[in-house]
Amino acid sequence: MNLKEPNPCQAWPQEGLEDLEACPVCEDPRRELLYRGMTDRVFFCAPGQWTLWHCPGCGCAYLNPRPTEKTIPLAYRRYYTHDISPGPVVPGFYSRLKQAITNDYLWAHYGAESRPRLPLGRFLPYLLGPAYPRGLGIWVRRLERPMKDAVCLDVGCGNGGFFDVAHACGWRLHGLEPDPRAASAARRRGMTVYESALPRTGLRDETYDAVTMSHVIEHLHDPVSALQEVRRILKPGGTLWIVTPNVESIGHRRFGVNWRGLEPPRHLVLFSGASLAEALDRAGFWPVVALPVSLRPFGLFAASHCIAAGLDPNGPASRIPQRIRWLAVSAALRTWLSPEQGEELLVLARKPTQP
Template sequence: MNTAAVEIRPDLQREIRSFPCPNCSLCGTGGQPLYEGLKDRLFNALGEWNLKRCPNPQCGLLWLDPMPLEEDIGMAYETYFTHAALEDAPPPAALGARRRAAEFCRSAYRAWRFNYGDDAGKPLRWLFALPILLSRIECDGLDIPLRYLAVAEKGRMLDVGCGDGSVLKLAQELGWSAEGVDFDAQAVDAARRKGLSVRLGGLAEQRYPDESFDLVLMSHVIEHVHDPLATLREIHRVLRAGGTLAVTTPNAGSWGHRHFGLNWRGLEPPRHLQIFTGNSLAALAGRAGFVQSNVSSTLRITGYVFTQSRLIRRSGRGYMMRPPTLPVLFGRAAAFAEMLMRLWDPLTADELLLEARK
């Protein structure tokens, strides 16, 4: 997105400067006001923000108008949680019996479904995987990204927005030649301390040669970039013919958004600059040059989104530590409801998944 030709609004010191964005960046349609006066209810970035919606029924993109200036957007991340490793996570022995049993079933599912983990190859793993298979709620979270990494033919893999490198480490364990790129210097440092190949900065800055990668993953990044189309075009350039791109991002057309409105956790102003519907994400892939693409919705973040959205609606703030039990149970019930709703509306869950091939 070119900001050079627009008038920049100077605000108070330490506030994020912004520029007007009256039209949809995908189809050019003039936006309609959706929410006004939104504040950062998670990390206290200064300013108030308005969201517009594209009225084109074939699009439906949401975006901030005015939008934070690219040079200033770093201010919105000054107290943002980093992707650094959670070194204070309890070891498995410290978990309660119920959580140990749940993790045992997850391990059995990964072993049965992807032949991955210490339990791979053990007989009757499918029996212990049955609770996961029957509930279906956790399958999306366990399948992604393993469904792309646990394949017979490995090659070069790139994780755009790789954070502390947990996915890169998994990819290496499965035989990929993996590397990542991220804007977060702390996350990049954490990944490099693990011996992973990670670059700091934007994707285009890295100047990868044409057709460098067989697989590109991008998890909850596209909503943070000023020019999603340029980002996907760059990914298309560095992908080899027949290569795969997998993108996950909040779903502006989800039941969660319809239920919570301006309190929906997926809005996250001012860091989420543009929030996609299934139609707009598919259109973005097409304009970027991908000839084969499929957009679906997943349950991976539904429990978290409903838990946080309920807290935002009731208290005006998200809760970044472990939330109380009741909101967590509410989130799990919502995930079950969305699982049923997906039977007749595949794009109803709170996370979109774009799978595209070059």
């Protein structure tokens, strides 16, 4: 991969930019400058320099000007569709033992039918501290086993990395994915995938029991309209699970413009807890519950350190200095005590049963 930073002189096509008159979440016209001159230092493929603004109304941050919907694919030429599956189990006694312990924990807490399972293994993850069992809960997206045959839509499903997990938890999983190559990869797993994107899904009203959006909402031009569309396709009482970078995180405060979560110009809106709640409220979701967030910030810290040092943030973690590891440990402890400072926001919202 050629890691040459895009030439700052290489501008985004002028006709492919749009100006916002107000915050894309709360419509407040006031804005405060956060950073100027930002470039793509994550995938090194998007031309242009970007300006990020803070909204004093709701607390989000947003790009302005920003790429239009028509030209945003220019920023995705080297973007990979994230695969959250843990990958193949490496043969070996300890890895199989860990898998059997994990499977028993997921069976006990989420009804996931994965084998092999170690009897009473469900109690062992707690011996490793709170981060490991919490990570498992995030991995299954809190999809507890449904009473009946239920269908979930994974928005931005990529190559279908969530398919096996959802299936093990008793759900039928459909996907929404605009990238045809990723959609084909997901179909090869046996998944039903629609090649469209929010807010124009073309799906029928009240089709889904649950919708999941993992690192999707920060990429959308109009997050409130997108959430309204999700509300439309959810059945009454259906749930929406969202994870997105937290602009009020310890990592953002520590690394500033080099924080990996900013990712201009693909991340158009960066949410705070209050602004995500505002967007969900405007879209008609209630109640909105903040879920326990990940206590493993090392990956984001390592990537942010690389961005600050002019290195590839997707490279191996072995070259990360020890002080960054200690910073991550300290951030994990602080996040445990005050989750609103975590690197990500994690919420579960419900579509009311009454219109």
